[in-house]
Amino acid sequence: MFSIEPELQLSEEEFRLIRDLIYSHCGLYFDQDSKYLLDKRLARRLTLHNLAGFRDYYQFLKYDRSKDEELSDIMDILTTNETYFFRESFQLKAFTDEILPELKSLKERERTLRIWSAGCSTGEEPYTIAMLILEQGLFPGWRVEIVGSDISQRVVQHARKGIYGRSSFRCTDEKYQKRFFTETPEGYRICDEVRELVSISHMNLFDANRLALLGKMDLIFCRNVIIYFDQDSKKRVIDSFYNTLRDGGFLLLGHSESLMNLSTAFALRHLKNDMVYQKPAPSFGRAA
Structure with a gap:
């Protein structure tokens, strides 16, 4: 008995339908130049779900009971999750040498520190933040909470497992690897002190x-998340960050990203090691 091969050619109408559905789900926008990428990367999903063509796949994404799981899976296929520990070292130096001491001063009475790694991929970023805080030793007795989040279920599971291969350590000082990781047959496991x-x-x-x-x-x-969004989606996400931050809180973007034409609500701080954004406290006034 012969199986029916799916029609893998993505028509213009099907491209628009699937693109717009992904956009409404999570803000990722694919322009006309991305049609070939969607065609090639999503074609195997038709075979996986035994669908005859992209029209059926659109109906699957819109109405099937497992549509949310499938949308999560295709985020892996359509975006890049490559990362490593201690990425963008100049920004991390601004974080440890300038931002953390300022936050310590601001929060001395409260003695809590909450940090969000939005779009944390496989977890290297939130674990890097934790290692730097522990190494610095500024917050003994404080309640420190670092939240890593990602839209991809696969990378979230990887991050929770906390085991990494050699490629994740391309910018890691040996002292951090010795102090915070244990070598196992699967790879290098992050220690419980960081977890x-x-x-x-x-x-x-x-x-x-x-x-x-x-x-x-x-x-x-x-960092390197809003590059996947169009202008309206970027503004929506940046507004949500502003509302989530406490007065005086900081927003750190990737080195190629900025708030130009997105928001005037943040103050641009020129620190010694980097430029970062800060939500003005009442005494700071508003950014021009």
Whole structure:
């Protein structure tokens, strides 16, 4: 008996339908130049679900009971999750040498520190943040909470497992690897001292209800995430970051990202090691 081969050619109409559905789900926007990428990367999903063509796949994404799981899976296929520990070292130096001491001064009475790694991929970023805080030793006796989140279920599971191969350590000083990791047959396992500071969650940055449950943050890392969004989606996400930050809290973007033409609500701080964004406290005034 012969199986029916799916029609793998993505028509213009099917491209628009699937593109717009993904956009409404999570804000990722694919322009006309991305049609070939969607065609090639999603074709195998038709075979996986025994669908005859992309029209059926669109109906699957829209109405099937497992549509949310499938949308999560295709985020893996359509986006890049490559990362490593201690990425963008100049920004991390600004974080440890300038931002953390300032937050310590601001929060001395409260003695809590909450940091969100939005779009944390396989977890290297939130664990890097935790290692730097532990190494610095500024917050003994404080309640320190680092939340890592990502829209991809696969990378969230990887991050929760906390085991990494050699490629994740391309920028890692040997002292951190010796102190915070244990070598196992599977790879290098992050130690419990770091794990205790970090929680990993599945989260869509367009999910207002989930964002509301996060509570207020003192600092948000969102590096190399909004590059996948169009202008309207970027503005929506940046507005949600502003509302999530406490007064005086910081927003750290990737080195190629900025808030130009997106928001005037943040103050641009020129630190010694980097330029970062800060939500003005009442005494700071508003950015021009």
